[in-house]
Amino acid sequence: MTGSPPSALRPQHPSPRSLRGLAEAFGLEVRGEIADLEVTGAALASGQVQGGDLYVGVPGRHAHGADFAAAAAENGAVAILTDSDGAARAAAAAPELPVLVTPDARAALGAVAAWIHRTDEQSATLYAVTGTNGKTSVVYLIYGLLRQLGLGAGLTSTAERRIGDEAVTSGLTTPEASELHALLARAAEVDVRGFGVEVSAQALTRHRVDGLVFDVAGFTNLTHDHLDDYSSMEEYYEAKRELFTPERARRGVVTVDSEWGRRLVGESRIPVTTLTTLPDVEADWRVTVIDETAAATTFRVDAPDGRALTTSVPLIGWYMAANAALAIAMLVEGGIDLDRIAQAVERDDGIPAYIPGRVERVSGDRGPLVFIDYGHTPDAFLQTLRALRPLVPGRVIMLFGADGDRDTTKRAEMGAIAARGADIVVVTDFHPRTEDPAAIRAQLIAGARAAAPDRELHEVPDPREALRRAISLAGQGDVILYAGPGHEDYHEVNGVKLPYSARDDARQALRDAGWPA
Numbered sequence: 033m034t035g036s037p038p039s040a041l042r043p044q045h046p047s048p049r050s051l052r053g054l055a056e057a058f059g060l061e062v063r064g065e066i067a068d069l070e071v072t073g074a075a076l077a078s079g080q081v082q083g084g085d086l087y088v089g090v091p092g093r094h095a096h097g098a099d100f101a102a103a104a105a106e107n108g109a110v111a112i113l114t115d116s117d118g119a120a121r122a123a124a125a126a127p128e129l130p131v132l133v134t135p136d137a138r139a140a141l142g143a144v145a146a147w148i149h150r151t152d153e154q155s156a157t158l159y160a161v162t163g164t165n166g167k168t169s170v171v172y173l174i175y176g177l178l179r180q181l182g183l184g185a186g187l188t189s190t191a192e193r194r195i196g197d198e199a200v201t202s203g204l205t206t207p208e209a210s211e212l213h214a215l216l217a218r219a220a221e222v223d224v225r226g227f228g229v230e231v232s233a234q235a236l237t238r239h240r241v242d243g244l245v246f247d248v249a250g251f252t253n254l255t256h257d258h259l260d261d262y263s264s265m266e267e268y269y270e271a272k273r274e275l276f277t278p279e280r281a282r283r284g285v286v287t288v289d290s291e292w293g294r295r296l297v298g299e300s301r302i303p304v305t306t307l308t309t310l311p312d313v314e315a316d317w318r319v320t321v322i323d324e325t326a327a328a329t330t331f332r333v334d335a336p337d338g339r340a341l342t343t344s345v346p347l348i349g350w351y352m353a354a355n356a357a358l359a360i361a362m363l364v365e366g367g368i369d370l371d372r373i374a375q376a377v378e379r380d381d382g383i384p385a386y387i388p389g390r391v392e393r394v395s396g397d398r399g400p401l402v403f404i405d406y407g408h409t410p411d412a413f414l415q416t417l418r419a420l421r422p423l424v425p426g427r428v429i430m431l432f433g434a435d436g437d438r439d440t441t442k443r444a445e446m447g448a449i450a451a452r453g454a455d456i457v458v459v460t461d462f463h464p465r466t467e468d469p470a471a472i473r474a475q476l477i478a479g480a481r482a483a484a485p486d487r488e489l490h491e492v493p494d495p496r497e498a499l500r501r502a503i504s505l506a507g508q509g510d511v512i513l514y515a516g517p518g519h520e521d522y523h524e525v526n527g528v529k530l531p532y533s534a535r536d537d538a539r540q541a542l543r544d545a546g547w548p549a
């Protein structure tokens with residue numbers, strides 16, 4: 033998400049389709065005159081409607097989208113697709129706007145958007161990645177590898193939507209189906225051969241990836257998160273498992289390091305191949321980390337057919353090797369020969385991946401190492417602290433907060449893991465949204481105190497000041513991990529997104545402290 037409204041990548045030369053044809057194809061009830069109307073796109077938010085769009089009005093938590101029919105019409109919508117309740121609302125709000133009625137407009141949207149954008153004729157290989165942590169990373173690694181192979185590539189992630197070199201900042205992790213199909217249509221215009229999609233559990237639950245079948249689905253891991261949206265880990269798992277069905281994907285690659293991954297293999301309804309980083313776990317693909325430095329992680333991948341590849345990623349931590357290996361295995365499952373990948377990575381001396389805000393180093397060659405990370409789950413904290421510890425002789429200083437209005441049950445555990453794994457913790461504010469920021473900090477601190485009562489702990493509400501405090505405590509040979517903000521460029525307080533880039537601020541704070549950055 034961004035401080036300013038995210039823009040979207042859409043086809044530049046859409047071929048209009050008849051609205052009458054759409055109504056007939058989907059058996060939609062029509063209210064109003066649509067005889068000569070043509071449609072070129074679809075949008076689920078009135079503010080995102082462009083001329084020629086079908087506006088899709090769905091009920092939400094706060095409002096019914098059909099209530100915004102007038103704004104959609106003003107922006108150029110040719111008609112509204114909505115349910116019967118929405119039809120009555122639309123008639124009141126924008127009597128001139130034709131209405132197409134369907135029982136559940138959100139459920140219809142994927143197929144409708146695919147029809148409008150002709151994405152059922154898609155020729156790019158589609159890769160979907162799900163799991164709690166690592167989705168964005170794997171999607172960027174797939175994109176990086178495809179480009180390395182000389183193939184046109186695209187991606188959608190929490191950080192960006194990207195087609196070739198063209199990128200826009202993301203709103204949701206997984207776009208609504210209207211945006212996703214428009215992206216794929218744009219990708220087809222520029223001959224993208226492979227496209228990576230980060231698929232959240234919410235996307236599967238909310239029809240966002242409807243209207244397409246992925247060629248390869250990948251699974252990273254499943255750990256505590258989103259227990260505000262799902263009532264239990266079981267329910268959260270079941271939402272993710274949905275990706276491994278023939279309606280959603282043709283084949284899969286499952287990381288079996290976790291119990292959830294092993295269970296998924298048994299319950300998948302599509303053929304899957306397995307991957308592990310653990311020596312004592314059975315799997316088709318095996319990943320062995322060879323070397324970890326502050327600049328790169330080197331690893332070996334053993335394929336099921338006996339071939340192997342040794343390479344590196346300019347990313348920190350064993351899990352980036354796991355993420356890169358998953359990307360490689362998914363490409364192989366998608367039809368790319370492993371030897372071709374091996375030649376490309378050997379030629380370039382590794383995989384040239386850049387993942388915005390994922391354990392991203394902002395410090396220079398003197399002073400403390402400073403990494404900005406997007407980790408906001410207990411497991412991401414744990415794994416990243418583990419990855420960083422061996423990189424420095426000195427202390428690990430961890431700076432973090434926790435999202436307001438999101439899963440509150442993970443906070444104590446996040447505090448505990450930080451206090452156990454770091455030498456100094458600095459607790460700050462991170463998107464308090466509508467919650468009392470002091471209460472969020474108190475939950476984190478309670479978790480930290482319970483786990484490591486003697487740990488040096490600083491509570492500094494303002495993130496800018498907190499970062500300066502962390503830097504003032506650090507010297508050469510120490511590392512600062514600032515977990516949470518990652519690539520983001522805002523700090524959300526009470527519904528207002530204030531401009532704030534942790535990466536820029538950290539570089540400035542380092543320079544102010546006399547270190548290069």
Ligand SMILES: CC(=O)N[C@H]1[C@@H](OP(=O)(O)OP(=O)(O)OC[C@H]2O[C@@H](n3ccc(=O)[nH]c3=O)[C@H](O)[C@@H]2O)O[C@H](CO)[C@@H](O)[C@@H]1O[C@H](C)C(=O)N[C@@H](C)C(=O)N[C@H](CCC(=O)O)C(=O)O
Pocket residue numbers: 076077078079090091092093094095096097098100190203204205206208232233234235261
């Ligand atoms: C809880 C949830 O899923 N909310 C989603 C929902 O919003 P809502 O129900 O609150 O919508 P609402 O405000 O009642 O409005 C209803 C409808 O009217 C439309 N509207 C509203 C106002 C207006 O002026 N014009 C207009 O058209 C809205 O676009 C919406 O379609 O419909 C919106 C429109 O698509 C989504 O943006 C919004 O996602 C919110 C931002 C969200 O945070 N979702 C989270 C749960 C989420 O999906 N997260 C996952 C996982 C992240 C991860 O990887 O960790 C993700 O994929 O991002």
Ligand SMILES: Nc1ncnc2c1ncn2[C@@H]1O[C@H](COP(=O)(O)OP(=O)(O)OP(=O)(O)O)[C@@H](O)[C@H]1O
Pocket residue numbers: 163164165166167168169170190205230232252253351352354355389390391405406407408411412413415416
């Ligand atoms: N394979 C992994 N296992 C555990 N932790 C990981 C893994 N990969 C990345 N991480 C950690 O999780 C954080 C988020 O990584 P990434 O953005 O790739 O995951 P994600 O699944 O896309 O998360 P989100 O959906 O919240 O964007 C990283 O910044 C890092 O701290």
